[in-house]
Amino acid sequence: MSPRLTRQRHIGAMGYALSVAIILALWQYGSSQAIVPLLFPSPLSTLRVATRLWDEGRLGIDIVASLRRIALGFAIGSTAGIVLGLLMGSYRAVRIVFDPYVQFFRALPALAWIPAAMVWLGTGEESKIALLVYTTIFVVALNTMIGVSSVPANQLRAASSFGCTNWQAFYMVKAPATVPFMVTGMRLAMGNCFSTIVAAELLSPKDGIGYLIFSARTWMQTEYAFVGIVILGLLGLLVDRVFVLAARHLLKRFLPP
Amino acid sequence: MPADSGSIEVRDVSFDFGSGRPAVLQGVDFDVAGGEFFVLLGPSGCGKSTVLNLIAGFEHPTQGTVVAGGRPVEGAGRDRVVIFQDSDSLYGWLTVRDNVAFPLRVLGVAAKDREKQAMAALKVVGLLGHEGKYPRELSGGMKQRTQLARALVLDSPILLMDEPFAALDAQTRSILQDELVQLSIAMRRTVLFITHDIVEAILLGDRVGVMRAGPASSIKETLAIDLPRPRRRGSAEFGALYEQIHQSISDEVQRALQREDSLLS
Amino acid sequence: MQALVESIGNGTLITDVAVSVRRIAIGFCLGCIVGIPLGLAMGLFRLVRAFCDPAVQFLRFVPPIAWLIPAIMWFGIGETSKIVLIFYMTVFLVLLNTMAGVVAIPRNQVRCAENCGVSGWQLFAWVVFPATLSYSVAGARIAMGNSFAAVVGAELIAANAGLGYRIVDSSQWMAMDQMFAAMLVLGLLGIAADRVARAISARWLSRYVHADPLGQ
Numbered sequence: 001m002s003p004r005l006t007r008q009r010h011i012g013a014m015g016y017a018l019s020v021a022i023i024l025a026l027w028q029y030g031s032s033q034a035i036v037p038l039l040f041p042s043p044l045s046t047l048r049v050a051t052r053l054w055d056e057g058r059l060g061i062d063i064v065a066s067l068r069r070i071a072l073g074f075a076i077g078s079t080a081g082i083v084l085g086l087l088m089g090s091y092r093a094v095r096i097v098f099d100p101y102v103q104f105f106r107a108l109p110a111l112a113w114i115p116a117a118m119v120w121l122g123t124g125e126e127s128k129i130a131l132l133v134y135t136t137i138f139v140v141a142l143n144t145m146i147g148v149s150s151v152p153a154n155q156l157r158a159a160s161s162f163g164c165t166n167w168q169a170f171y172m173v174k175a176p177a178t179v180p181f182m183v184t185g186m187r188l189a190m191g192n193c194f195s196t197i198v199a200a201e202l203l204s205p206k207d208g209i210g211y212l213i214f215s216a217r218t219w220m221q222t223e224y225a226f227v228g229i230v231i232l233g234l235l236g237l238l239v240d241r242v243f244v245l246a247a248r249h250l251l252k253r254f255l256p257p
Numbered sequence: 258m259p260a261d262s263g264s265i266e267v268r269d270v271s272f273d274f275g276s277g278r279p280a281v282l283q284g285v286d287f288d289v290a291g292g293e294f295f296v297l298l299g300p301s302g303c304g305k306s307t308v309l310n311l312i313a314g315f316e317h318p319t320q321g322t323v324v325a326g327g328r329p330v331e332g333a334g335r336d337r338v339v340i341f342q343d344s345d346s347l348y349g350w351l352t353v354r355d356n357v358a359f360p361l362r363v364l365g366v367a368a369k370d371r372e373k374q375a376m377a378a379l380k381v382v383g384l385l386g387h388e389g390k391y392p393r394e395l396s397g398g399m400k401q402r403t404q405l406a407r408a409l410v411l412d413s414p415i416l417l418m419d420e421p422f423a424a425l426d427a428q429t430r431s432i433l434q435d436e437l438v439q440l441s442i443a444m445r446r447t448v449l450f451i452t453h454d455i456v457e458a459i460l461l462g463d464r465v466g467v468m469r470a471g472p473a474s475s476i477k478e479t480l481a482i483d484l485p486r487p488r489r490r491g492s493a494e495f496g497a498l499y500e501q502i503h504q505s506i507s508d509e510v511q512r513a514l515q516r517e518d519s520l521l522s
Numbered sequence: 523m524q525a526l527v528e529s530i531g532n533g534t535l536i537t538d539v540a541v542s543v544r545r546i547a548i549g550f551c552l553g554c555i556v557g558i559p560l561g562l563a564m565g566l567f568r569l570v571r572a573f574c575d576p577a578v579q580f581l582r583f584v585p586p587i588a589w590l591i592p593a594i595m596w597f598g599i600g601e602t603s604k605i606v607l608i609f610y611m612t613v614f615l616v617l618l619n620t621m622a623g624v625v626a627i628p629r630n631q632v633r634c635a636e637n638c639g640v641s642g643w644q645l646f647a648w649v650v651f652p653a654t655l656s657y658s659v660a661g662a663r664i665a666m667g668n669s670f671a672a673v674v675g676a677e678l679i680a681a682n683a684g685l686g687y688r689i690v691d692s693s694q695w696m697a698m699d700q701m702f703a704a705m706l707v708l709g710l711l712g713i714a715a716d717r718v719a720r721a722i723s724a725r726w727l728s729r730y731v732h733a734d735p736l737g738q
Contacts, residue, residue: 015572023577040596107712109671111587112686112705114678115693195585199675202590217591225591229584236583315633333636346630350652350730360638362648391729411638
């Protein structure tokens with residue numbers, strides 16, 4: 001790397017750090033000016049509460065509980081969504097049957113299902129994971145379906161001129177050509193999963209980051225909510241980065257240059 | 258218009274994208290007289306478009322000077338209008354007429370005069386009847402005609418054309434080439450025309466500058482094309498010039514390939 | 523079905539819809555008004571981008587529902603807390619899309635304008651803003667969809683009117699038919715809102731859209 005590029009990168013990193021510092025300072029100042037400091041905790045007191053919760057082991061439990069649910073629901077939902085999307089994209093009959101439902105359920109947010117899920121599946125793990133599957137499946141299915149229909153026609157024509165059977169054209173051309181769309185759908189769904197799980201944990205509080213945020217109200221401790229929010233932001237950022245990097249490395253040859 | 262307002266001087270120009278990166282151009286040096294049609298010809302990737310960007314003022318030379326119309330080039334300006342290879346420079350949200358009128362709008366010309374001048378320019382390029390369409394409704398040739406009209410509404414002494422016909426089909430290209438010949442005779446402006454097509458170069462140019470293969474490219478030789486216009490693609494003189502330039506360019510391409518081979522092995 | 527007819531008949535459902543839609547409309551409009559200029563500024567000026575980027579990158583992963591509890595503690599369980607959540611979400615989606623739009627302006631469009639000698643203000647009003655509009659609209663459309671989720675989430679947990687409140691209230695009384703009626707209306711409303719947004723884009727904004735960033 002040339003020295004100039006390295007220097008530019010240093011300046012970029014310093015600017016980043018400076019900006020974070022300014023924002024934290026504004027936050028600290030803002031909370032010190034708040035009329036009721038209890039309601040607007042400073043970054044320092046948020047950090048204090050976070051370390052205390054961590055030492056008590058509660059924070060770890062909540063993070064693991066939420067992440068485990070997301071991992072499970074997201075994995076099931078993505079798999080099902082990809083299969084559904086591929087089928088809908090490839091077979092007109094399947095598309096005609098399922099399209100109205102996919103369109104409707106995509107418009108009906110998972111959050112609206114929370115009460116129903118709790119009535120049917122109880123307040124335990126099943127209902128939360130079912131909600132996450134619901135959150136994921138339609139977004140992934142819809143993106144996959146769009147992907148199948150935008151496979152370049154000449155790629156399919158080339159395949160058929162080599163004598164590919166329909167099935168071969170499906171798994172040798174259509175499915176791999178659709179991977180970028182699946183990844184896009186999954187990335188969108190991942191973001192929504194965080195929203196769904198927080199809402200579900202807010203409504204049936206037992207553990208998880210949503211529960212942590214909820215307990216702020218019970219104990220009139222806004223710090224709890226802020227700890228939860230900061231952790232959500234960090235986790236979301238981290239998971240998204242990991243997802244993008246993993247996709248870029250593992251699926252490199254499927255993605256556009 | 259004073260005679261030298263259309264002149265271009267490129268003096269010993271070098272260019273790279275940041276220190277430490279390989280030089281794109283090294284020691285490029287040529288003049289274009291006012292009213293002259295100068296073609297810059299070279300293999301792809303040799304830095305032809307960079308030369309044009311330097312004259313247009315989009316990029317700045319690392320070394321050397323660029324002078325247009327007697328004044329050093331410091332930035333983009335409407336005395337040097339550019340016609341881009343890709344038609345993505347047309348504004349998708351404006352009609353053909355409004356696209357052509359855009360430079361006049363920048364100048365503050367009243368709406369009515371704008372329209373009149375735009376329509377006149379559209380007539381010159383043969384687009385009357387299409388003025389209400391949006392760029393995405395046009396064929397590739399029509400898009401390039403729109404770009405040409407947009408350049409013509411400004412009375413700029415210099416036109417900079419960056420492979421304007423490269424993306425068109427052969428028929429449309431040869432029609433537009435012939436029209437450009439007629440137009441350039443009629444308008445007597447300076448044209449700097451970039452191309453990798455030898456036939457196009459001979460057909461259009463008063464002089465042709467052949468560039469070396471990059472990196473660190475420069476002008477290898479300059480040939481005057483002393484054929485009367487309109488030139489016939491099939492004539493013996495045309496063929497002889499083609500052979501001469503073809504030889505000169507294929508030497509460059511060979512050298513570039515050998516260099517890549519030695520880099521790979 | 524009977525419950526749907528009934529609750530439309532006695533007006534509760536219509537009141538709920540009106541309450542939710544009003545919250546969305548106010549939060550959404552305010553979010554667009556703030557998000558578009560901020561996104562343009564972040565796209566155009568490195569200094570603004572450098573300052574805002576860390577905060578934006580961080581906050582965009584915090585779902586609006588996470589702010590619900592603090593919002594309630596600050597603004598009470600009335601209108602303000604819900605509108606703030608919708609505003610929050612809309613701002614981020616519109617801002618990020620607008621910023622991406624500024625970055626995606628074809629370089630030749632800017633060069634051509636510079637070629638004509640535009641002033642900074644003209645470049646903004648005649649090139650940057652129209653070239654970015656389709657991206658802002660795409661962001662606003664996603665935000666509109668998510669607004670329904672956000673408002674329902676907020677109403678589920680803390681409200682005394684609105685579709686979300688109706689859903690959770692019915693479930694507590696085990697009135698499942700009434701709950702499904704509210705959910706059905708919610709889904710249809712979401713679809714209708716998207717259709718309206720799409721129709722508006724097609725009617726008045728089609729010339730600004732060169733490539734639909736949503737790919738639909």
